Amino acid sequence: MSEDEFVVLLEHAGLTEVSDDGGQEFVEKSLLLGWLVREGIELFGAAFLRQQSEKRDDDAAAASDNDNGALENANGIVLLDTDALAASGTNSRATLAQRILERLVECEWLSPIEFDYDEQETEEWKATLYGLRLSTADAYRIYIGKDSA
Numbered sequence: 635m636s637e638d639e640f641v642v643l644l645e646h647a648g649l650t651e652v653s654d655d656g657g658q659e660f661v662e663k664s665l666l667l668g669w670l671v672r673e674g675i676e677l678f679g680a681a682f683l684r685q686q687s688e689k690r691d692d693d694a695a696a697a698s699d700n701d702n703g704a705l706e707n708a709n710g711i712v713l714l715d716t717d718a719l720a721a722s723g724t725n726s727r728a729t730l731a732q733r734i735l736e737r738l739v740e741c742e743w744l745s746p747i748e749f750d751y752d753e754q755e756t757e758e759w760k761a762t763l764y765g766l767r768l769s770t771a772d773a774y775r776i777y778i779g780k781d782s783a
Contacts, residue, residue, distance in 0.1 A: 635678055637743050638780075641766055641773035643677065644669075650770055659769055660747055663735070663762035670731035678734055743767055 635643075644650050647669050649661045738744045744764035768776075 635682060636776075637741075637768050638773040638776035640738075640743060641768050641770055642777050643674070644766075645770045645773070650766065658747070659766045660763045661744070661766070663764060666764070667728070667731045667735060670734055671727045675727060675730050675734065682734065682737060739764070 641650075644661060644666075649665050649669055650659050651661070652659050735744075739746065744766065747763040747765050749763075
């Protein structure tokens, strides 16, 4: 999946919001993860998730990937096993959704938005928001350009 396709999908799913001043488009973490768990995981395909060797050793990665419905090939590319995902529980899908979100941030398709919250606000209330690098208008322009080419 390309970045423009990702942004178009977010827009179609109703996940993108625009700041009050109209200056930035963003998505809320909990809504994005929920969408990924429900229907987004399979859309990312084989090449999107890559082994994060500095975070996990090879044995732990292979065991973890097999438990989550993801299979690693010889090149370290994680392939999503949709049959295993369908048979697996929500926890496995939630783990993969979190890994996809981490990869989206790593690729800089999304970037965390920092806010200055009042001291009285609780951690539970604070939403984690991610800004989009590519605007929906630009994403549609690129996406439509691919169709016409």
